Amino acid sequence: MPSPDAPHVPLVALDTLWFQVAGTLCNIACTHCFISCSPTNHAHELLTLADVEPLLAEARVLGVREYYFTGGEPFLNRELLPILEATLRQGPATVLTNGMLLRADVCRELRALFDASEYSLDLRVSLDGFDAASHDAIRGAGVWERVMTGLRNLVDAGLNPAITVTTAAEGVATSDGRARFLELIRNFGFARPRLKVLPLFRIGAEETRTRAYEDWERLTSDALTSDDAKVLQCSSCRMVTSRGVYVCPILIDEPGARMGATLAETLRPFPLRYGACHTCWVDGVTCTT
């Protein structure tokens, strides 16, 4: 339930623009997915190049620094590569993927985009455990094997993704767990292993996997200083989906988080009414983590 006395976070600068490029469509249905993506969830649809272009034009004028592409699974979108190409003409792009659809030819095309652009093209592949058993318990049977194929194709193409792991992976938050995971990534064939550990949001499917937010897990105005506000990603980002522009990538299932149809309509402050806002604040989730 939204809290009435919520602090407002101003948009300090629109540095980061997200595109829900695959909508809520995913080729799998993870138990911890914070927006409950699946092969049949059409809450948000795929974005086309034609959908993306006017927002890129607006972003250029506003001086956006970086672009993120997520879903669902971005590589379900057949226009993803042209969309990335258009984006890289004006800034760096990062794609968040589950790694299952990274065919050899797709990886080669990504490498060509990487080489042709003066801005960074980055990939983040998410894993949920140290091995097939723990990973597939969350992601589904057989997923680990397909991700391994995708990672091998990236190695062969000479691309070096960051591997992201949620704290759903047992022990990964400890320094031992990190060292083990880095070793694992090296064993995949990446000479320069990159690892990012992410917190979980107790919304979507994750709400039933563990537990939902308690009522005390809401922010009130006095709990948040203006310096705190600046580290929240909603002070520097917006999220584009097929249904409009939302405050951040986390709240696209909340109708109240849709701020407008164009970027210009979303430059105002946003009230932190939601439970997920509590995780952002406690764990310091920013666009760069």
Added chain:
Amino acid sequence: MTRLAFIGGMYSNYHALVATLADIRAHGADATYFLGDLGAFGPYPDRVPELLIERGIAGIQGNYEESLSTRADDCHCGYTDPRDNYFAQLSYDYTFAHTSDALKDWMGTLPRTIRFEAGGLRFLLVHGSPRRINEFLWRSTSPEPFLEKLCRDFAADAIVCTHTGLHWYRALPDHRHIINAGVIGRPANDGRTNVWYALVDVDGVNLRVEFVPVAYDHHRLADEMQREHLPEPFIETILSGWWTTCLEILPAKERAAGKF
């Protein structure tokens, strides 16, 4: 024509500073500025500030001077990875313990930015970015529209920065420029042991940037780091020219150019 010299992060590498100042003199610069981060990484952190004061060189605070002068617990470097932060903390604790109180106070008197006009251009010197002392302006993640906005928001034609450790330059439309001067504290993750500073020639609204490589006695620096029990990965970087720490903060393109 005016010739300006900019020295980025010095990281206690006073051997490189001596060599750089000699090189700047040989190039006949009209003015020289340092851009902050006098300490970190290297040994005997009093020597760089003492030399800058002795030569009367003007400059600004980096995140290191901000932290040391306010007696903060950490370097405000802005890393996000636990291993990077672990090594950053070792550097900071060593530097904190070996910097005199008088010099810490002096660091607090340095300005956070410097503005001046040269030719027809308004210069703005900052450590990280005009917005934040520890914002990283990397070449591959600082796109033109974003940099144009910085110039607009901060009323500058030429912004000069450091903090990332890697030098680059981008010319923007309408005679505006962003120059990351790089650092003389450690090599630029390119397998070469030299360090870099920036020479900028201004003539009216025309500007030309040259990044100048400086060789110095890096073996001597490595020996001193050893004697001071500074971390082995730091010494390896000085001797090999490849970064071994602070890697997780690198964007994909910059990361791909290094060895680790």
